[in-house]
Structure formats: C-alpha cells, structure tokens
C-alpha cells in the first residue's frame with residue numbers, strides 16, 4: 001500500500017454527455033429482423049430439421065417472405081445451417097463462422113423468416129433481468 | 145489468454161459442449177454480463193478465467209455512412225471500422241447459460257455497447273490503476289443507461305496497490321457502487337467479482353426490500369457526490 005502512488009487522479013472535469021447521434025453500423029437492425037425475430041447476441045438459434053444444408057424445398061424458399069433465391073446458394077447460408085444443427089447463440093454463429101455480427105443477424109433473420117431456423121426466446125427479451133433470474137444466476141455462480 | 149493463438153487458422157467448434165446444445169426442443173434461458181475497460185486491462189483474461197469455452201471473438205462493422213459522429217472521433221465520412229469483442233460462456237444450470245462479453249472501452253464504440261447492454265444483468269468495469277482514465281467512458285456510459293455495475297481493480301503485480309477507497313474517490317463513485325480488488329487470471333476472484341455484480345443488480349432491481357433500492361432510485365438531478373468533485377467545471 002502506498003499512499004504516495006501517483007497514478008490515481010480524479011477526472012479533470014465532468015465526463016462529456018453521451019452524444020445523441022451515435023454511429024450505427026450499417027446492418028445493425030436493433031436485434032430485430034423483418035418478421036420481428038429478436039436476435040440479441042445471446043439469443044439461441046437452431047436449424048429446423050428439414051432445412052438441412054440447403055437441401056430443402058427451393059420452392060418454399062422462393063415463396064417465403066423476404067426469401068431471396070440468391071441466398072439459397074450462398075455458402076454462408078449453408079455454413080450457418082450446418083453450424084446450427086446444435087443450439088448456438090447469435091454471437092457464437094458470428095464468431096465460429098467469422099462473419100460480422102450484423103451480417104449474421106441479417107442472415108439469421110432471413111432464415112427465420114423462411115422457416116429454416118428457429119429463434120428461441122431468451123425469456124426476458126430486452127428488459128432488465130428480473131429478480132428470479134438474478135437469484136438463479138447467483139446460485140449458479142456459487143456452485144462453480 | 146489470447147484467442148488469436150487458439151483459433152488462428154480455421155473457425156473452430158467449441159467441442160462436444162454441454163447437453164443443452166443437442167436438445168433442440170427447447171433452449172436454456174440466456175443471460176449476459178458485460179466486461180468493460182480499456183485496452184490491455186485484462187478483459188479477455190477475465191473472460192477466459194471462468195469461461196467453459198476458449199474465448200471467442202465476434203466482430204461488428206461500423207460505418208459513419210455520412211451520419212454525424214460524436215465530435216471526439218473525427219472519423220471521415222463512409223469510413224468503416226471493425227470492432228472486436230471477446231466473449232465466453234458458462235453453463236450455470238441445465239437450463240441457464242451465462243455469456244460474458246468483453247467490450248472495447250473507447251467512446252466511439254458506443255454503438256456496440258448499446259447492443260451488448262440490451263437485456264444485460266450488468267457490467268464489470270475493469271480498472272488498471274496505472275491508466276485510470278481508460279475506464280471513464282465505461283463508467284459514464286453505464287451510469288447514463290443506469291446499468292448496474294461494479295468496479296474491479298485488476299491488480300498487476302509490481303505496481304502500486306491502492307485501496308478500494310482511494311479508487312472510489314479517484315473515480316468519484318457513488319458510495320453504493322462496489323469496488324473490488326481482484327486478479328483477472330484467478331478464477332476464484334473472477335467468480336467473486338461476478339457474484340458481487342449480480343448481488344448489486346439484485347439490490348437495484350424492483351422488489352428488493354433493502355435500502356439500496358431507495359438510494360438507487362432514478363433521479364434526474366446530478367448526484368451530489370459526483371457534482372461535489374467536479375463542480376468546478378460543470
């Protein structure tokens with residue numbers, strides 16, 4: 001312990017207000033796709049069984065809302081569907097496929113619109129977690 | 145831990161993973177905690193100490209697209225920047241998964257904070273007392289959106305040790321914001337830090353009977369203690 005240590009200084013003044021106009025990434029949709037799927041970073045998704053790696057029914061895709069036939073052919077789409085044979089969070093899909101978060105959100109939103117992936121609710125949506133969830137997290141951490 | 149060494153060439157699957165990954169009939173509840181702080185303060189180390197997977201990295205592309213940016217960053221119009229965020233995962237129960245997101249501390253990455261903070265339990269603000277000012281943007285941000293947070297001093301050996309009280313004073317923290325001294329490399333102290341944060345979040349969540357609820361009640365006016373330290377320039 002050294003009271004003479006020089007590193008600690010109080011802020012020189014008030015920290016600037018948060019700016020009202022902030023930078024938005026081009027593809028950040030607020031976590032919500034066209035059909036209202038909420039895609040937070042921790043939201044779980046999984047491929048639906050008959051949507052396996054692009055071998056489903058192409059007609060169903062062309063007819064789906066927001067379904068672009070071109071996306072059917074994208075290797076990225078096949079990669080997403082392959083990875084999502086297990087439950088994955090949106091962030092995990094982005095990291096494991098090395099695709100920017102915004103791009104992954106758009107792809108997942110489209111695939112959900114087309115009925116090729118399932119988007120699972122986080123249970124709390126965008127609000128603050130409630131006390132019951134916090135208590136469960138607390139006891140979970142205590143068991144670690 | 146450096147994620148770059150662990151998945152340098154190909155995207156890597158985190159392995160067999162916990163049982164919930166293969167039961168597609170339902171998903172666990174997913175929740176998250178934000179780990180914030182300046183470059184090199186130990187965010188990725190913190191996440192790696194407690195995560196069940198090697199920390200993964202996700203990226204977001206930021207572009208100004210002609211929009212006005214905050215005036216601290218003079219980013220030219222249409223410039224794009226990639227912002228990286230490391231994260232880890234802890235399965236707390238068969239139906240409960242906690243994500244830890246380590247976010248970069250610079251003000252110009254606020255858009256990413258908006259994203260990661262949505263629905264979060266709260267934030268751990270990591271502090272290196274040699275570079276105290278690096279955490280100011282994070283403190284300011286979490287206060288402005290009223291996200292519960294704790295300050296965790298990641299002590300690097302060989303550097304001066306400051307008491308939590310000295311850190312609290314230097315950062316003009318409210319008396320009820322917990323300040324912890326810890327080591328991001330040591331799992332036990334990382335878990336303790338997370339426990340402190342979740343406890344703090346409980347204190348500030350409606351339904352609590354403790355006095356903390358009243359102290360944390362939203363108030364439009366500037367908090368007296370911060371104003372007290374900074375009134376010269378406000």
Ligand SMILES: Nc1nc2c(ncn2[C@@H]2O[C@H](COP(=O)(O)OP(=O)(O)O)[C@@H](O)[C@H]2O)c(=O)[nH]1
Nearest residue numbers: 183184185186187188189299300301327328329
């Ligand atoms: N001595 C010491 N080194 C640490 C500690 N925490 C992190 N480091 C080291 O500091 C460097 C930066 O840490 P990192 O987690 O990558 O910081 P980040 O930029 O905030 O993610 C790494 O070389 C870590 O090994 C600590 O508590 N003590």
Ligand SMILES: [Mg+2]
Nearest residue numbers: 187188230246
């Ligand atoms: Mg890092």
